[in-house]
Amino acid sequence: MVRFITFRLLGAIVVVWIVSVVTFLIFQVVPTLTDTSPVYYYIGKVPFPPDSIQFKALVHRFGFDLPLYAQYWHFLSGILLGQNITDGVSTPIVCPAPCFGYSFRQNELVGTMILNAAPVSISLLVGAAILWLVGGVAVGTLSALKPGSFVDRVGMTSSLAAVSLPIFFTGPLLLLIFEYTLGWLPDTSYAPITEDPAQWLRSMILPWVSLAFLFAALYARLTRSNMIETMGEDYIRTARAKGLGRRTVVVKHGLRAALTPIVTIFGIDVGTLIGSTIITETVFNLRGIGYLSIKSIQSLDLPVILGVTIIAAVALVVANLIVDILYAVIDPRVTV
Amino acid sequence: MSTTLPSPAVRPDGRKRAFLEVNDLRVHFPTADGVVKSVDGLSFELERGEILGIVGESGSGKSVTSLAILGLHKGSNAEVTGEIWLDGREIIAATEEEVRDLRGSEMGMIFQDPLSSLHPFYTVGAQISEAYLVHTKVSKKEARAEAIRMLEKVGIPNAPSRYNDYPHQFSGGMRQRAMIAMALICKPRLLIADEPTTALDVTVQAQILELIKQLHDELNSAVILITHDLGVVAETCDKVLVMYGGQCVETGPVDEIFYAPEMPYTWGLLRSMPRMDRDRQTRLTPIPGSPPSLINVPSGCVFNTRCPFTDRVDGDKCRTVHPNLEQGATPGHAVRCHIPAAQRQEIWLTEISPSL
Numbered sequence: 147m148v149r150f151i152t153f154r155l156l157g158a159i160v161v162v163w164i165v166s167v168v169t170f171l172i173f174q175v176v177p178t179l180t181d182t183s184p185v186y187y188y189i190g191k192v193p194f195p196p197d198s199i200q201f202k203a204l205v206h207r208f209g210f211d212l213p214l215y216a217q218y219w220h221f222l223s224g225i226l227l228g229q230n231i232t233d234g235v236s237t238p239i240v241c242p243a244p245c246f247g248y249s250f251r252q253n254e255l256v257g258t259m260i261l262n263a264a265p266v267s268i269s270l271l272v273g274a275a276i277l278w279l280v281g282g283v284a285v286g287t288l289s290a291l292k293p294g295s296f297v298d299r300v301g302m303t304s305s306l307a308a309v310s311l312p313i314f315f316t317g318p319l320l321l322l323i324f325e326y327t328l329g330w331l332p333d334t335s336y337a338p339i340t341e342d343p344a345q346w347l348r349s350m351i352l353p354w355v356s357l358a359f360l361f362a363a364l365y366a367r368l369t370r371s372n373m374i375e376t377m378g379e380d381y382i383r384t385a386r387a388k389g390l391g392r393r394t395v396v397v398k399h400g401l402r403a404a405l406t407p408i409v410t411i412f413g414i415d416v417g418t419l420i421g422s423t424i425i426t427e428t429v430f431n432l433r434g435i436g437y438l439s440i441k442s443i444q445s446l447d448l449p450v451i452l453g454v455t456i457i458a459a460v461a462l463v464v465a466n467l468i469v470d471i472l473y474a475v476i477d478p479r480v481t482v
Numbered sequence: 483m484s485t486t487l488p489s490p491a492v493r494p495d496g497r498k499r500a501f502l503e504v505n506d507l508r509v510h511f512p513t514a515d516g517v518v519k520s521v522d523g524l525s526f527e528l529e530r531g532e533i534l535g536i537v538g539e540s541g542s543g544k545s546v547t548s549l550a551i552l553g554l555h556k557g558s559n560a561e562v563t564g565e566i567w568l569d570g571r572e573i574i575a576a577t578e579e580e581v582r583d584l585r586g587s588e589m590g591m592i593f594q595d596p597l598s599s600l601h602p603f604y605t606v607g608a609q610i611s612e613a614y615l616v617h618t619k620v621s622k623k624e625a626r627a628e629a630i631r632m633l634e635k636v637g638i639p640n641a642p643s644r645y646n647d648y649p650h651q652f653s654g655g656m657r658q659r660a661m662i663a664m665a666l667i668c669k670p671r672l673l674i675a676d677e678p679t680t681a682l683d684v685t686v687q688a689q690i691l692e693l694i695k696q697l698h699d700e701l702n703s704a705v706i707l708i709t710h711d712l713g714v715v716a717e718t719c720d721k722v723l724v725m726y727g728g729q730c731v732e733t734g735p736v737d738e739i740f741y742a743p744e745m746p747y748t749w750g751l752l753r754s755m756p757r758m759d760r761d762r763q764t765r766l767t768p769i770p771g772s773p774p775s776l777i778n779v780p781s782g783c784v785f786n787t788r789c790p791f792t793d794r795v796d797g798d799k800c801r802t803v804h805p806n807l808e809q810g811a812t813p814g815h816a817v818r819c820h821i822p823a824a825q826r827q828e829i830w831l832t833e834i835s836p837s838l
Contacts, residue, residue: 380598387552387593388613388664389586392578402603478648479602 246453267434277358286369308363317429417465421458500527535719553581590665596657607645655686727784734815
């Protein structure tokens with residue numbers, strides 16, 4: 147087990163390193179190709195013409211005249227060891243490790259921005275994930291027990307509808323109904339759970355439901371097909387032949403086996419979504435990582451985009467790692 | 483339990499019911515292509531202490547019959563009619579809950595492929611004690627002890643530590659032993675073994691059969707052994723039921739079936755057994771053709787399309803009239819065939835028996 151985890155951990159580190167190289171290259175090389183100095187993207191406004199001495203001084207100060215490998219080292223060492231960021235005039239900004247740089251456009255450390263945004267995204271994701279996992283698996287299981295029955299048809303038709311409805315449709319619809327028409331949720335502005343749990347819950351319910359709605363539909367279909375397959379397995383017949391009750395057969399023997407592949411997909415989905423609940427956050431005006439990334443992309447705020455990309459990659463890799471370890475725990479046939 | 487089920491221990495004709503009695507069992511599966519008549523009018527009786535062998539090709543309805551006895555078609559789309567009496571209780575009309583209570587406790591079942599029949603995510607021991615716990619009010623610890631005792635009984639060395647192994651850590655023969663332990667832990671009075679040795683290699687087969695026989699002697703259970711291996715039947719069974727196309731075509735005591743069979747299909751089965759003491763060319767004579775479609779069962783005798791003896795019957799009776807299961811040379815021996823009894827016995831003696 148320790149060996150297994152160590153290997154997976156080393157693998158994960160390699161993946162994150164590759165991601166850092168690729169994102170670095172894309173964001174450093176592409177501006178060069180478009181014949182725009184990355185310094186524009188880096189600090190935003192440059193009030194000097196590109197051939198002026200001041201411009202060259204800026205390029206030099208932020209190291210954009212160094213060879214690529216040196217720039218990459220600067221970037222990587224900044225993340226690993228921290229760095230001091232200075233414009234040469236004001237007092238240097240201390241950026242301890244892990245330092246993802248400084249957004250000159252928003253006058254804030256990228257790390258701080260991500261740290262502020264993360265609780266919002268995590269709140270959104272954890273709540274929605276629980277909702278969609280429980281809802282999707284329940285609907286899928288009920289459907290699978292009697293394929294073609296009324297329950298199955300209702301479940302599968304509504305999940306088809308849910309898959310087809312984008313969040314930018316269901317989100318505003320929910321807002322229209324519950325906030326504006328019924329007035330049940332008059333104020334849905336976000337508050338951290340540590341400060342005002344009730345307000346936090348109020349602000350999260352609609353985003354949870356609209357995000358979970360979409361994913362629950364996918365999970366319902368997935369659970370249904372897995373469950374139908376599992377219930378046809380020989381060991382289910384054995385369980386029935388032992389005289390076990392229906393619930394034990396379905397839950398302990400059927401669902402236990404049918405859920406195993408779903409765990410994998412669940413881990414990857416959650417990992418992916420940490421940085422990419424952009425639409426949900428935008429619709430519900432939640433300042434999470436998705437919102438941060440879309441805002442930074444719109445304003446071409448290079449350090450923030452870099453930081454968010456790497457954090458999102460780390461989240462996905464960690465989720466995958468957890469899934470791999472979990473898989474070895476839930477499926478005894480996986481040797482570790 | 484017995485108050486909610488009709489429990490006359492005597493039949494309408496006044497005769498005492500056998501321990502297991504199957505009367506005119508039909509299991510039909512409606513499909514898009516038509517009704518699949520997997521079992522069509524099967525009847526037999528079995529007393530405790532007896533071993534009945536059900537033989538036939540794949541798709542002849544052997545396994546479907548055993549699942550019907552365990553009531554495992556309940557909740558599926560199968561249409562099951564007829565009567566199955568187990569110790570005075572009727573299974574087909576009983577509710578799922580009533581039959582569930584009998585499964586595992588009164589009737590145990592061993593399946594063909596022990597690897598796919600064991601749950602991959604639970605330890606072998608846990609699966610065996612689960613079978614015990616569901617029918618017995620004991621603590622988990624006692625169930626564990628009983629499961630280990632059972633594992634030892636079926637010949638698993640090091641049972642206390644193998645208890646915690648998963649099925650994939652067992653060898654094929656060990657898995658089948660574990661399945662047997664699971665099926666017998668509640669000492670069922672009826673044991674159904676559905677091709678218990680098919681997935682095992684030959685040396686292990688003998689051990690497993692020996693084990694089943696030994697446990698059968700010990701518990702005095704009724705055993706139904708489903709197989710397509712006539713060697714297994716000859717070695718183990720008291721009675722034989724030959725199935726073809728969902729029907730019983732011949733049944734009788736094991737000696738009768740092997741030494742005086744009367745039905746052309748049974749002859750075919752016996753001739754399909756390879757004989758090592760013959761020339762390579764004559765070692766094995768397969769039955770020509772393939773089993774009938776269970777959707778379009780041939781009219782007349784089910785076996786007429788493959789039967790080499792239809793010319794021995796006057797007219798077109800084999801293709802038009804469905805033969806009844808009628809008594810053969812001795813009581814207890816029944817045959818479904820249009821060839822006159824005397825002629826059948828003669829064909830066996832002069833044409834079939836010498837070439838075996």
